[in-house]
Amino acid sequence: MKLDIEFIIYSVIIIFCLIPLYIYRKEIYSKFSKSGNIKIFIKDIDAYLSLHYPKINFDFSNILKKVEEEKDIKIKEILVVEDLVSQFATYEYELTTQTSVSRDKLWSSYDNNSKLLKDNKFPIDWNQRKEAAWIRDKNKCNRCGTKIKLIDSQALLAKQMRNGGGFNLENIVILCSDCARLVRTSNIEKTSRDLLISDRLMKQVKN
Numbered sequence: 001m002k003l004d005i006e007f008i009i010y011s012v013i014i015i016f017c018l019i020p021l022y023i024y025r026k027e028i029y030s031k032f033s034k035s036g037n038i039k040i041f042i043k044d045i046d047a048y049l050s051l052h053y054p055k056i057n058f059d060f061s062n063i064l065k066k067v068e069e070e071k072d073i074k075i076k077e078i079l080v081v082e083d084l085v086s087q088f089a090t091y092e093y094e095l096t097t098q099t100s101v102s103r104d105k106l107w108s109s110y111d112n113n114s115k116l117l118k119d120n121k122f123p124i125d126w127n128q129r130k131e132a133a134w135i136r137d138k139n140k141c142n143r144c145g146t147k148i149k150l151i152d153s154q155a156l157l158a159k160q161m162r163n164g165g166g167f168n169l170e171n172i173v174i175l176c177s178d179c180a181r182l183v184r185t186s187n188i189e190k191t192s193r194d195l196l197i198s199d200r201l202m203k204q205v206k207n
């Protein structure tokens with residue numbers, strides 16, 4: 001009988017000790033996961049980038065070495081993201097003329113409106129041209145390969161108007177907003193600080 005009472009007392013004590021563990025399980029888990037595996041994070045980011053930015057060849061070969069000194073997993077992950085965003089921003093790319101669209105997909109005023117206009121004006125059917133180029137490029141950015149909605153896409157001229165480039169579809173290149181900003185900027189470092197890709201990758205970092 002005495003043993004039974006002792007057993008009950010110890011059981012109750014153990015249960016009371018376990019209750020906070022249960023209540024604070026999330027906090028406890030996140031504390032332990034702070035020393036989590038950076039390799040898994042890099043693998044996930046690699047898969048994400050291959051899917052969403054298939055045209056950029058991200059280099060993961062030295063990335064582990066670059067962050068090995070850092071102990072905190074969250075800072076490690078942020079450093080990885082910063083490195084990848086910098087790779088995205090400095091990826092070499094040049095605007096070039098694109099493939100033609102078959103004539104049956106063009107409209108009657110197409111040829112006439114392809115010519116340059118006075119005062120660098122854009123033709124009246126510019127939106128139609130942008131949409132035709134966006135469809136030709138399968139709704140993807142020409143530089144990074146990310147999928148974009150028509151409304152979020154930017155149409156740039158491969159050969160500038162000042163160099164005699166016209167509005168024919170071969171001269172229209174479709175880019176995502178990040179790539180358009182990078183192509184236009186004279187300060188890549190400053191522009192790369194607030195790119196969409198940075199926000200997207202930072203969402204993968206542990207809180």
Ligand SMILES: [Zn+2]
Pocket residue numbers: 141142143144145146175176177178179180
């Ligand atoms: Zn892009």
